Amino acid sequence: MTDYQDVFNMLKNHDLSDFTADEEAAVQANIAKMQAVLDNKQVDLLETTINELAASIDAHYMVENDVAITYKKGLIIANKNNCMPSSYAPGESAQAAVAFSQMAADAANEGLSLNDFSTYRSYSGQKSLYDRYVAADGQEAADRYSSRPGCSEHQTGLAFDIGGSNSAAWAETTFDDTEEAIWLANNAYKYGFILRYPPGKESVTGYMYESWHYRYVGDIAKTIYDSGKTLEEYLEVE
Structure with a gap:
């Protein structure tokens, strides 16, 4: 579970200052959900829950319903087999x-x-x-x-x-x-x-x-x- 905790630490500290109220609410809900999964040691829910959190953050930077981004353990995957939509524009982290x-x-x-x-x-x-x-x-x-x-x-x-x-x-x-x-x-x-x-x-x-x-x-x-x-x-x- 340490891997997920490490990535969670990064995701939950993402700057949400320019997110809309609805976007921020969605992210905060997923943060709370992920924290509960970690606290309760629900190993079978780790992968799905942290990927949902990552996706709720990245949704802010792309056109709604655009091509899905690939995540593993909450980390975005960008390589020859896993690409991103042209609308995805998060800027420098x-x-x-x-x-x-x-x-x-x-x-x-x-x-x-x-x-x-x-x-x-x-x-x-x-x-x-x-x-x-x-x-x-x-x-x-x-x-x-x-x-x-x-x-x-x-x-x-x-x-x-x-x-x-x-x-x-x-x-x-x-x-x-x-x-x-x-x-x-x-x-x-x-x-x-x-x-x-x-x-x-x-x-x-x-x-x-x-x-x-x-x-x-x-x-x-x-x-x-x-x-x-x-x-x-x-x-x-x-």
């Missing part, structure tokens, strides 16, 4: 931004510079980027390093492309062996981030190794990090 700022500050205390050079990206923004890559390298090659519109983690607002002080190495393989990349690989989980596309896992994630691409998942990051698994492997999704 405030919780993730705060966590990154703390991580960057701690890294700076160790003499390292971390820069979040690409975070939230809209459906249309991803389409423009993907189309440009296809035009340059062909679709087969582009699909190894860029998501098709609607399938990008950046659209969730939870993906952070992180670089060091040398901007020339941002989103480049030259970042892989830098002090910043090594520090991130060993410490990002402490702040709720996981390396989303690790080396040797392209057959699982669908994307080549990206030492700069991190996904915010909150407290559950340590559990995923300790498991040595990708998000797909940990959540048992394709």
Whole structure:
């Protein structure tokens, strides 16, 4: 149940300040429902209840009755097999931004510079980027390093492309062996981030190794990090 509690801690602290009264009421009702499930140790209801909570939050950011978003253990899944509607536009996660700022500050205390050079990206923004890559390298090659519109983690607002002080190495393989990349690989989980596309896992994630691409998942990051698994492997999704 710890996994669900960790994700619940993240979801229940979502900023609802711009939600309508009805939207906020729906979220609060699902928070209360999830808390009751945890308190009563109703294991058989955990998955359904936390996914309902996540969906009630995300409903604010998309057109009503649009294509459904996929969740597992309350975490939104964005990959080649699980995409989002074009209307889904949550913006950059405030919780993730705060966590990154703390991580960057701690890294700076160790003499390292971390820069979040690409975070939230809209459906249309991803389409423009993907189309440009296809035009340059062909679709087969582009699909190894860029998501098709609607399938990008950046659209969730939870993906952070992180670089060091040398901007020339941002989103480049030259970042892989830098002090910043090594520090991130060993410490990002402490702040709720996981390396989303690790080396040797392209057959699982669908994307080549990206030492700069991190996904915010909150407290559950340590559990995923300790498991040595990708998000797909940990959540048992394709």
